[in-house]
Amino acid sequence: MKFWFRPRHKSILLIAAFGTAIFSNGLAASYSIEENLAYYSDSLRDKDRYIKERCVLDLYYPNSVSRFPTIVWFHGGGLKNGNKSIPEGFQEEGFAVIGVNYRLHPKVKAPAYIEDAAAAVAWAFDNIGKYGGSAEKIFVSGSSAGGYLTSMVGLDKRWLERHSIDANRIAGLMPLAGHTITHFTVRAERGIGGTQPIIDDLAPLYHVRADAPPTLLITGDRELEMLGRYEENAYMMRMMLVSGHQQVQLFELDGYGHAPKEPAYPLILKEARRILNAMGN
Template identity: 60%
Template sequence: MKKIIVLLCFFIGVSSFAQQKEYETKSNIQYYNTTINKSDNYINERCVLDIYYPKNTKNFATIVWFHGGGLTGGNKEIPEALKNKGFAIIGVNYRLSPKVKAAKAIEDAAAAVAWAFNNIANYGGDTSQIFVSGHSAGGYLGLMIGLDKKWLQKEGIDANKIAGLIPFSGQCITHFEIRKENGIPETQPTIDTFAPLYYVRADAPPLLLITGDRELEMLGRYEENAYMARMMKLTGHKQTKIFELDGYGHNMTEPAFPLLLNEVNRIIKEKQNK
């Protein structure tokens, strides 16, 4: 009992310390350079991010958060459940189909993560502690840029520098909007160059996959993630985990946020102990 009380006091103290920090939000920061923004009105309008960060703090971790919406809708957000935890949160807008091909959203996701690597130190953040997360289409985008290294290489960033990938109910086979563009039915499983599963590799960043209940999720979403977890492990990846949230459907973000925070803290502690 004494140990439990000590641990509770510790966690309450950590939580109180994080909440005592003062936070600031800067909105609608363009993550492409001026030349690119001037060349494309849609990029200039859509490719912006918000950053919420602890002021007067050094070496904090950052979570880049991609919204869901099937690559056809949605807007950037700073999830309330991630606020006041001692981290910076970056909420990202990206271009949407059908105004552009869905693959443009992957380009944008890479550019936004590159912005974090190139700029977070200016706010006090630690570039070795940048995590990538998001829900549904946002989870898919994080997986694509974290596993297929060419997207971030184009931005001059090594994808392996990402501290952790933590997608919520992300699509692991080829995204349904990209399949729609190519006339492939929703019920036809496809694993091509637009599928995170195509890029399983042993040297990827730590990976935590979180989905809703397999019986309540979207078309085979749990099974896609389970296959991803299995293949990552078989290819030799040592830090792959999967959580299935029983009783929750596709909109399972609220119970998943504490798991995201636990994983971020676990990886930070692991890095500090090395």
């Protein structure tokens, strides 16, 4: 089933934002943050200064809470710039949030970005339990280039297989305004112009499959978004449905431009909670 979300006023959407999470003890949770945690091995980091510099993450998580859910968040920036963050819209909502840095063009080329994203997601699966979280409740999301990485890691199973993890263990994919064709920076690395669409093995669309995790696609207004981003995502949703995937939604945020994070955060949280409820959590 597909949806278009068209709030008449931004304030209407923001009212839907969820308040501070209250847990079974009736108290609001407190949160901790650990910064610049490495998600590659020390041996690899010692061999590559750029990996040591960029391949780190921040972990924001609720204290004294067991089996909490987690959102792994990839920043945008065209695979060329940007830095990790813990989006304010996800804070104090009962979720851990992992903000990830990854290597950037031109210091590296594809598929290094995807390799890093997969390594960070694998870190979450391998380590979130140490902080009280559940590896069964890991969601992956990101904005723009981060949305592209979200879809690649979740749909192309080979990247997480390198870490002995089945991508289908991801509880849900929530890419915000991400490319579903091959990313424009990856195309540029091959000498392909930005208006030439390519769908190859570095395109999420190439890996559409019926058994993929539940997927929430979000874009800005088709007339205000960049590079046909809405149309790509609409085609992605259609092809997922054709493949037999039954848990895919598309939200177009009317009146908003590229990757409107604040309007999207409540939608991402709502979908994550829906999935958790369906899981019995």
